[in-house]
Amino acid sequence: MPPKFFQIGFNKCGTTFIARLFDLNGIPAIHWAEGALADDIAYSRLTGRAPLQRWSRDTVAFTDMESVRFLNMPVIEAFKDYAFLDASFPDAVFLLNTRDVDDWVASRYLHWGGRYARSYAACLGVPLADLGDIWRQDWHDHIAGCRAHFAGRDRFLDIDIDRAAPEDYRDALAPWFDLPVLPKAPGAGVRQARKSYPERLQKMLQAPASDIRPDRRDKLAARLAGLARPARLTGRTGCPGDHALLLDLDLVRLTDSKGAAQPVTRGPDGRFYQDAGHFELLRTTSTANDIAQLTDTGRYWLDMRPACLTGSVQPAGGPVIAGLRRRGASDVFLWPAPWLHRIGNAGFPGAGIADDPPFDDRPDIAVWRGALSGYAQDPGAQDLHLRVEGALGDHPDAQTIRRSARWRFLKAHAGMAGTDLALRADGRTRRALKAAGLSVPMRDDAPQGRYAICLGRSDGDADFLPLANSHAVVLKEEDGWESFATGLCKPWRHYIPLASGGADLEARLDWARANPDECRRISGRARRICEGLADPAGRRAHLEQVLAAYRAATGQG
Incomplete structure (x- = not known):
């Protein structure tokens, strides 16, 4: 060799x-x-x-x-x-x-x-x-x-x-x-x-830097910290659940729910490094670095999976920090999803969009692109135990795919006049659909329409915030999930609400087309929210307050 x-x-x-x-x-x-x-x-x-x-x-x-x-x-x-x-x-x-x-x-x-x-x-x-x-x-x-x-x-x-x-x-x-x-x-x-x-x-x-007034920064940080708190605290302070990992800054280690050390180590620069063979830890390691840049002490339970069911579908054994929770979940503190809310990310709020035409210069169409993600649905309810991604393996489960909200949305609305709706499918998804004998529109390109559709059951703000940061007006499905910024954005003020599954899409588009001035105002207010979220000093103040509230809830002062 x-x-x-x-x-x-x-x-x-x-x-x-x-x-x-x-x-x-x-x-x-x-x-x-x-x-x-x-x-x-x-x-x-x-x-x-x-x-x-x-x-x-x-x-x-x-x-x-x-x-x-x-x-x-x-x-x-x-x-x-x-x-x-x-x-x-x-x-x-x-x-x-x-x-x-x-x-x-x-x-x-x-x-x-x-x-x-x-x-x-x-x-x-x-x-x-x-x-x-x-x-x-x-x-x-x-x-x-x-x-x-x-x-x-x-x-x-x-x-x-x-x-x-x-x-x-x-x-x-x-x-x-x-x-x-x-x-x-x-x-x-x-x-x-x-x-x-x-x-x-x-x-x-030479691009102008964002200039956030100190009073606005303080108000926004306090509001975000308040929205991050759980709907209620149970008073328990133990391990939240099997999926949680414990970041112990006093002992400088990351362990699982049973106390086993994870392949993550802290370097002389104060940042955490992880073994490349454990990609599933990347969200958690990134969050550990977030926290370690704000404090050098404390114990923090983290559940940074794409969606946390602790405190809602699954009981919570104590407070946990997560990127996405069900509305009303107990003991779950919200943290910005590490995959999105970082400077440099294409969807980072306020980072600027290279090609973002004004509302009036966009074609009068509603656009959706997205992956098959989220959970399969039972008639009239949502089954939060069956993730659609699990049906896209070597032996795809056609029944589960058909029950997914996004699949149903495409089947119901693809081809509707004034829309451009399609799945943005990677190679794995294409192969799975072909093997299952299923077909929906699939395109990678996406025109910049006046109306941007945001479906739920994914990574929360990973879909919504990049759309809200543009000059389009967002039609957002209400799906019962909360991220760190969900409470800031109000229906009819920062986006046009869609019923579950987009059942009222046609009626909402009729309203939007009849009210272009209000659509421009909705889009402008959404971009202003994104500008505030992009302020590094405000983000730090917001997260410091979340950590303080978490420590108080876990008896750490």
């Missing part, structure tokens, strides 16, 4: 080209893996284990080893751990890929429409405009460190991607890898896009 190969330059430096070079020649390579490579290396270094054990048996090449997530997780640039990787794989080949530093900074700023940079700045706690100087210094320090560490080593390659042709990679790697098939070099489209960098970057950095 050939030696291991590690690309140790920054992202936005041709990393995809390098990964494709190996792929095209049948050499097993893994690129980024949605941050899992970086997560594994960082966790392994902190815990003293060998890195990349999940992949090292079968994988040769590792590229883009970084993790910058749109939630409160540490920025991990594991390619900087070249000394650790060198010690762990002493025969490995290392490639430092570089380019013009100013072009690289601009490319990084504009990556993923600016969401990457916003997420990075939020994690460092610095203004967006400061990233340029930080990144340039980081660039020079890293390159100097690599060259000093590998000085005189024939298994260290240094390639400037601006000057290198595809053949140069093949020739440089020839002593260890047979790479006769070469990817195409970046074309004219890429070069043309680079010419637009300065103008796009200037527009991004």
